[in-house]
Structure formats: C-alpha cells, structure tokens
Amino acid sequence: MTRLSGWGRTPVAECRVRKARSEADVARAVAEGPMIARGNGRSYGDPAMSPGLTLDMRGMDRFLAFDAETGILVTEAGALLSDVIETFLPRGWFPFVTPGTKFVTIGGAIAADVHGKNHHGDGSFRACVEWVDVMEADGSVTRVTQDDDTGRFGTICGAMGLSGVILRAAIRLRPVESAWIVQETIPVQTVEAAVDAFEARLDVPYSVAWIDCSSGPPTLGRSLVMLGRHARADELPTSKRKAPFKVARPRKLAVPVDFPSFALNRLSVRAFNALYYRMGARNAGETLVDWDRYFYPLDAISGWNRIYGRRGFYQFQCALPLPTAREGLERLLTDISATGLASFLSVLKRFGPDDSPLSFPCEGYTLALDFPAGARSLALLERLDRITLEHGGRFYLAKDARMTGETARAADPRLAAFRDLRQARGWAGHFVSHQSERLGL
C-alpha cells in the first residue's frame, strides 16, 4: 500500500498502486476489477486514486512516431508534456494547448480535457487530439478518432479516466518560430475592468489575469491581465535570432520542507499579493519572456504545494457562463476578500464556446484559486459553491477534492447522464476513483 494524494495533498489515502509498463500490464489491471489510471498526480484532489487498484501510467512514456510535415506526434499516454517540449521545441513545435504546469501526462491532459490560456480561440486539449487508443472494460483496444460518429470520443475527453484507460494518442503540435513569447501586461483596478480588457482583446492568442484576491472594494479584483503570442523569429533581438529556440535554463528552486501552517497567514499573503501587483504593474506594456516563464511560472519552484504545510490545500475552480460572469465574479471575490483567507495564486481566464459532452469549459469566465485546508476554508468553499450554482456555473473535476455529489450534479446535468452511461457500458464496475465514489458517478 502507498500513501497517495493529489497535488493539493488532501485527501490522503492508502492505495494499492502498480506501474504499467506495457499494454499487457494495463489489460491485467483492467481484468482484475475496479481500477483507475493515474498520470503524474497533478490533479488536486482524489480523481487519480482508486479504492481498488491505482495504475501508474508513467511507465508507458514512449514516443512512437512524429510527422515533421503535419506536426502530429504519436505517443504513449504516460509521456509528460515537459518531455514533448524538450524534444520538439528545438525542432520548432510547441503543444497546441497546455495547462499551467508542464508536468502532466498526455493521458491526464486528455482525461481532464485540460485548457490553456488560449481556450477562447483554440478550445481545450481535445482540439489537438487526432485519435486515442483506449482500453475498454473488456480488455479490448479501440482507436477512437476525433471525428468518430459514435460519440465515443466525447466520452473519453473530460471523463477523468472513468470510461477506459488511454494507452496512446496522436496529438497535433503547433509550429512556432521561437521559444519566446511577446507578453503584454495590463494592470487594472477592478475585476470589471479585467473582464473589459479580455473582451477587448479576444484576438490575442493567449490571455490570463492574475487577480489579487486580498484586495477588497474599491479595488475589488485588481488584476494584471497578461496577454501573449509566440514571437516570430524576425521580432527577436539579434542576440537571440541565431538560436531562436534556446533559452537559458533557470536555476530550479525547491521548497525543501513543509511550511509550518502559521507561515501563510493573512498578512504574508496580502504582502505577497501587493508586491506581485506592484512588480507586474511596473512591467506594464510589452516584454519578451521565454516559454517556461510565460506558461509555467510555478514549475520553477518544485514542490511549491508544500508551501501550504502538511495539511495541504484546496483548489477552487468554477466556470461562469458569459451572461452571468461579471456579477458572479464580483460576488465570489467579495466573499473571498472579506474572509481574507489566503490565496496566493488566483487566476482568471476567458473561455470560448465549447460544446463537448463532458469537458469543463463553457463560454464565459473561469476563476481558480487555492485555500489552505481547514474548517474556515471549507465553509468559504461551500459559499463559493452556492454562488457558482446561483449563477449557472460549474466546477472543474481536476481541481475538486471535496464537493458533494449533490452540488456536482446540480451544477452539471451532464453528470447524471454520464453516470447512466457508465452503468450501461459496464464502466462503472471497472473504472472507479475516490472522486467517482464521492460524487456518485
């Protein structure tokens, strides 16, 4: 037995874990009964932990083919996105969609159908998935293409491993001319202004806002809106133009021990947020930043999740539909700033239209933030759940560690249909996670 948790380090459970190194290993695990696939454990709660067997997919990490004409990579599901970048960025290719950490597996990215800063223009991860090989409950393997007319593709992307094990996938990469991003920072004083900034700049490929959640009215939701696009080779200063894909490797910082929980109090968070805002505002306007700093600022600090101490932390992420987004965001931020509970990293993004059967995004805004585990946070999270429901929003399963099944189903009627489908197809008996049990999926 192994003690497992997600990235938020709560909840923790003793799990029976095995590593898959081949398709045969996966077949054996599926045949044995209730199991769930685990990628790199970067989801926050309990979706990659099973009361049955937890199958670690990291042993299946081989790249099987790459077509330099189309940019299509065939890879096993346990390969990391960081590996994809390391191998293909020097050849002029970057992931088409990437979450805020590069340490996710391809299987995990598909299972959660992750989104990046370009969702408003490019959609979620499944947009770049040409096909997946999935192991079904009976051990057979099906190749499911994006345009498959049985609807199977839509029951894999965003299904959190609950409809089969992804063995391999073909993903399309994006051609880029450099490893650099032209970033534009716009400081704004309120969340209202942040939304205005997003709406005015929907043509920019990447956008995200960092929100200072400790700031109350009149600067409720004061933010740095950060826009970005891949730099063309001819935009680079001559010093970089000779090797457009080369960036200096940053020195890796690490959080060596669990922080004692008192380290992260209201004051330190307030100070951090204020400082972050001031530094960002000073860099307002256009700058050139490398891909790693732009897409993955948190990855530079390995083990940053330990900053919340041994008890761990909760992440809250909801999506609010466009018509109710402004009001909903204001309500959420008012409550959060009034409680003064710590959230270092609060992120706001614009989602574009999305009509996938299971995935999290819907056209509107998504807010993500974290809170140290504890009773006060849990009470706040309940209130945030309620505000989200009142505004017709829904929740991201990849971040969830504590929701009730009732809340989940109220927010997302698609889940009840998915539960029925799981029964009908025999998935319910084979693919089981702590999250699926908690939410009654």
Added chain:
Amino acid sequence: MSRSVLILGAASGMARAIARSFAAEGHAIRLAARDPERLKDDRDDLVTRYGVEVTLHPFDALDLASHAGFVAGLPDLPEVVVCAVGTMGTQEENAADPEAGAMVMRANFEGPASILGHLANAMEARGSGTIVGISSVAGERGRASNYVYGSAKAGFTAFLSGLRNRLAKKGVHVVTVLPGFVNTAMTEGLDLPARLTAEPEEVGAAVLKAVTSRRNVVYVRPIWRIVMAVIRAIPEPVFKKTSL
C-alpha cells in the same frame, strides 16, 4: 571507430533509461533481448526522440553456444556494451528448489559473464571499448533474505573486477554498477524505502556519466556506499543473527 552502444536485456526498465541516456548523446543503439518484437516501441521512441539509428537483436543469455555468433552478427563491434540481464525469482523458491536457484545463478552470472567475455576479447583485440555490468549490492554480502541472487551477483561483480584488471592496460574499461534498489518491474510490489530507491532515469544518467568519466564502481545513490560499508563491517557472529 564505431560509436554504437549495445544494450543486453534491453526490455528491462533500467535498460530503457540507459538507452535513452546514450541515444541523447547521439550514439547508434543496438537493443538485444530474448524477444525483440517487444522492443519495437522502444526503438520507435529512441528514433523519434533522438533521431539515432536503432537496431534490434534476439539474444538469450542462457544460450551460451549462441554468444559467439551473436557478437559476429552485430552490425559493428560496439563502443560500449551495457549488460542489464538478470532475474531475481523469490528467495523461498530459489531455496526450496535448487534448480530454480541454479537458473538465477546462470541468468545473473554465467550468461552475462559469457557474453561479456566474448565482447571483451573482441574489444581487447581492437584496443578500445567500455563494458558496463549491472550487478547488485546484494552481491556484497550474502543475506538470508536474498542470498541465491546475491551469490550470483557476487560472482558477476568479481568477474567484472577481474576483467577490469585484465583489460586496464589494453584500452578497454570496465564499469561495475551497483544500483541499490531501483523502481522497476523486478521490484514491483516490494515495500522499498524511498530514500534508498532510485528511479530508472537516475541509473541511466549515472551509467552515462560513469562511462564518460571512466569510473570503476558506481553506486547510483551515494548513500548506498555508506549503507554497504556498514553492512560489510558487521562481524559475522553478529551478522548471522540479524535479519536484513
């Protein structure tokens, strides 16, 4: 001079990581295992990642008569050979059934020593090359919990040490790798202490470094050097009563 790297027992978790380390340096890779069909995905991975030439070769360590022909049939005499062949079985089985125990000894000692003997002679004649044997700390002192496997590795370690001595002035270098615990199929399901357990990638990096800097004996995690020094130093009257 040839720049290829031959990996024996290439389907093993450790071997996969070692192959990647050398392919990343641009070496052509020869993968050898009993069933080369199983190596196709590994070949595709190395080609896709590193753009190097990769060939597959059937190889059975226990089939001693085939070894000379195996070496002759390679596209070239490799610059580096890494032998990751081995089996552990279980101590209970190895103790209860001497025949099973003998198989473990053959797969960890006799077979590897035979094939490396052939390659050593060819490298000696050429006057260059590096031989890497994956042995084990289990061979440093026989313990009740694992002495059949341990004794085979002890034999293999002694063989590598002697080979290194013999070839030291002949331009051929021999590296003995004592990996400690490694998270591979061999140790699946065992309850291993995290601090003492390396990932296969660490072994890959350590082997590459050992070859380029011509190290003699490497422990992958330095802590093992201390652990084994302590275990070796325990006087036998005390040691025989321990359960390690």
